[in-house]
Amino acid sequence: MKYFKNSTLLSLFLLIFTVAVNAQEVKTDNQHLFDNFSYRQGNVYRTASGKPGPEYWQNSADYNLEATLDDKTHTVSGNVSIHYTNNSPETLDFIWLYLEQDRFTENSRGTLTTPVQGNRYNGDVEGGFELSNVSAKTKTGTSSKYLITDTRMQLWLDKPLAAKGGEVDIKMNFKFKVPVEGMDRMGRLEVKDGTIYAIAQWYPRVAVFDDVVGWNTDPYLGAGEFYCEYGNYDVKITAPANQTVICSGKLENPNEVLTKTQQDRWAQAAKSDKTVYIIKPEEVGKPEAHAKANGTLTWHFKMENTRDVAWAASKAFIWDAAKINLPEGKTGMAQSVYPKESGGQTAWSRSTEFTKASIEFYSKTYFAFPYQNAINVAASVGGMEYPGVSFCHYQSKGADLWDVTDHEFGHNWFPMIVGSNERRYPWMDEGFNTFINHYSTAAFNNGEFPTTEDNPKNLVRYLSFDQRESIDTYPDVAHPFNLAYTAYYKPAAGLYLLREYILGPERFDNAFKSYIHTWAYKHPQPNDFFNHIENVAGEDLSWFWKGWFYGNGNIDLGISEVKPSQGNYLITVENDGQIPMPVELQVIYTDNTTENIKLPVEIWQRGNSWQHLLRTAKQVQRVVLDPNKMLPDVNPLNDTWNKL
Template sequence: MKYFTCSLLVSLLLTTVSFNLFAQEVKPNNQPLFDNFSYRQGNVYRTASGKPGPEYWQNSADYNLEATLDDKTHTVSGNVTIHYTNNSPETLDFIWLYLEQNRFTENSRGTLTTPVQGNRYSGDVKGGFELKNVSAKTKTGTSSKHIITDTRMQLWLDKPLEAKGGKVEIKMDFKFKVPVEGMDRMGRLEVKDGTIYAIAQWYPRVAVFDDVVGWNTDPYLGAGEFYCEYGNYDVKITAPANQTVVCSGVLQNPKEVLTKEQQTRWAQAEKSNKTVYIIKPEEVGKPVASVKSDGMLTWHFKMENTRDVAWAASKAFIWDAARMNLGDGKTGLAQSVYPKESDGNNAWSRSTEFTKASVEFYSKTFFPYPYHNAINVAASVGGMEYPGVSFCHYQSKGEDLWGVTDHEFGHNWFPMIVGSNERRYPWMDEGFNTFINHYSTVAFNNGEFPTTTDSPKNLVRYLMYENRESIDTYPDVANAMNLAYTAYYKPAVGLYLLREYILGGERFDNAFKSYIHTWAYKHPQPNDFFNHMENVAGEDLSWFWKGWFYGNGNIDLGISEVKSYSGNYLITVENDGQIPMPVQLQVIYDDNSKEEISLPVEIWQRGNSWTHLLKTTKQVQRVVLDPNKMLPDVNVLNDTWNKL
């Protein structure tokens, strides 16, 4: 025993001396690039495999809304009743609600954080909600105590709302003036035949209470969009009789608000793959377009399991529609409303065709479209999405109109079906949607319009920009010049690389579709997406999420040397960037034959240089890295080796 102890001590001493002698020669490896970068472990609410856990929960809110449009004062007034259910495991002392119309005031946080020179999210400042008769009724009593802070309201309850099923009924009356400039999300537009009202963020609605941050009370500043609970909506909109009203959801009383001719045309459109007029251009502004010439009409709509509703009204609308074929025998109705200024064969007369094609593609490819209607509204808004309704610019034409229509209706999948938090993680809706838009555009009309997502190298100029920001930058923080890249293009290119370069179509599609189906009508977080993609695809992608989505580094792979070796060749590649990637090489021999070589990303775990043994009896004339030009490599000068 003493001999063993003595020998062990001597060995440890010699080992320690040896480590000390060679310590200065040890170089760090690249393992930190491959390690997890955030807390991605599972729990009872969200599993490590990227699925809702056995105790996952989310609260719900059903809405009864009644609103009246006054086209003389340009105001909307009404009332809301919210039936809110607390499915969480904790009691709630209060409920937080969003009052997003309060963004349109002089002293709102959004106004005060808008640059003096203005930007896309500039808005009117003479608006805001007028609220009355606020109440919250539970089974124990009623409370009207509330605090309004900017675009949020904290509504206190008489007693804490019980966990796992407690219910409260919230009521209030509201009124606001419709802004002309509604931050490119809503507003009103004057055209020859009247005013077009595009109405959104128009009623008080509950904020999301979740297992990640509790109450999500981020203020509505501008660039950050929305995070909403799901529920059922019953909506009644009263407007002057000469107004045509369209809304998310299904019209409940067509016989009361449509003429007999319009009802006939509607029935024809429900069966037609070609566009059918409901209101023809020559009928706009004439008595034939309305059930009655004066007074008011109430339009009644219902929508189930949705996170929001939006609507539009105008006496200037041309209205057309066509059947959508959604698979499994299910059909819906694509519709467009637009003024005469937007009419034309290269303009909005193709809007319903575009809407139909877009929704049908996504429904067939990713997840069945859950709503009956898909309505495209020509407005002053450049492009904004709501469940079943999109606002697109009335002057858009051709390729631009296809692009904005396809993008906005693509949002019905992200974030309307997959309910991510847009206010914090715009890449989970804008980026994902831009990605799927690429494939929809390729498919539409045999590629009638071009797409650039399949050219990642187009992103290099931004990636070299010294003031670039990373994808994880919050939208209200991102520089206005960067937002299009951080929220849209860079995440879309990332998914394209993941599908076309890293995983391949089959593995990616299995994982991506599974993510959509798993998180439909739920609230995924970034880690849920990362975990789910990895588990279904069977690949540790921490290096990719960390480098591309949560980093600001770049890809710079190159060929440093090609030399003969024992009748074969040694090809040495190097990683001079901050993001490791698998390596694709093409070898061209002296007889013009070619060979493809694929090296896994793990070659970079030990360091930034790797030598590959190419066994061949031929003479190598040329070696090309990334021969298909898939990578947004910031330095292409070292991507090719030629024999001297």
């Protein structure tokens, strides 16, 4: 999900706490930060080197979904069949499922915990699932006993499901009204040529059972997103014939739902690096835009090894596409669907170009995009990600459209490929994704859209705010002002510091890419990430994880003194903050030559002051700490020493 950097709310927040920029915390001894985390030992499920252990397990869920869209009543009805496999070492008496549409009811926990004045996660309250014909069938029998609590369903089995391979088939019918306001994650939008339906969290799905907490049954409140099992999906969506339907995965029956002209254009787009129309603007609302004049059409999609699927439908869609070039000579399709209101070369007419560039960069740099299609949907949603499908605001344009498109498709790597728990650890997907967005943006079109605002130094005003919260704050608890920083910007800045300042690009990239490949389609926890980075990079970073990710302290390094000493110079640096850092100094001599000095973080292990002997016969004119201006140092006034 995207927090817009240029939003009025964020700007107002920055203005409010700018006055606190000089607020400093009490100086403390940071030696304890160098102690190892006592709980970061390995076990048979997760190793101390940050890899899945020899007995790592993960349950799976395959879905068959059939849904029908009624554009008169704005409802979706259908049925789901889930084939669930228990690979865990324990038997299961019941299965927990999520019913996320139940968030849109008057008495849901999410509704009742939304402030009266509203927030980003406002949602309609006249929705929710209507369920029927619920059953769970195992080899021993069938059960229809279940209990619904808020957005969770506990489905009891006739007998405990066997460990290490037990299987159950879960079936039920469902129906819900598509909300207009879907918490900025889904919903419907009225435009001139019809309604745009952005459909997500639309079917009952199995909660994750893992080796860390067992069943993950955190309620769906708003800010906390998702944690899903992987499996294969077979999806059939029936809609009025004048609707264009897109969905995660591969379209299995193009001959039935596309006109011959559209099929030809599709084949052309599959070979073209330039955007090709599937449905042209002038065809929207006309018979030639659809394979059938009346009745309904059923669109069939399949997707393998994915954690979710989402879809969209509208008779107002312009549709275009282009080829995605993937590693090893593979290709995919970048696509966009949007109404006439969104068109234009400064707006959504570039969406497919943006989508293609984003997917190609991340595939080349980190891990090959595993899906056949990447589809950007113009909707009322500000920005929301699902496997192979993104919902972005229909009025976005220019740099803003690039930014949100790139961010949402970056989520295909975090958490679609690397399947972290977004409901508890949003920084493991939002923060990681914001980090990789920086490099994708820098690479796009010779730097068409500047990335200077991503410098960690831009966090200083927030880091001086006395009501800030730490990265590990639970997302549904974090103040809305803080969530953009705790989940997105501060963790991204932390990774940037690791790459550009602490480890260096080569060591960091080796570790980061190894983490992605190691945990692809699995469920890493925070400690798995910490352990993996340390083991591949060969660096004990406990001081950084504890200081930056699990603390609320700040960086405040300074130069307290520079004085001659026996023909040389003694440079005294101090750590007045709560997070130690390696020290980079630039010495400028009176002859205008310079010398760079790097001091390791271990200088702070014994205290908060350190003297460095600079051996030189030259006269020192100036000494600058952090000459490349990379550290979010909350007090820059002590970063420079000048000879009087």
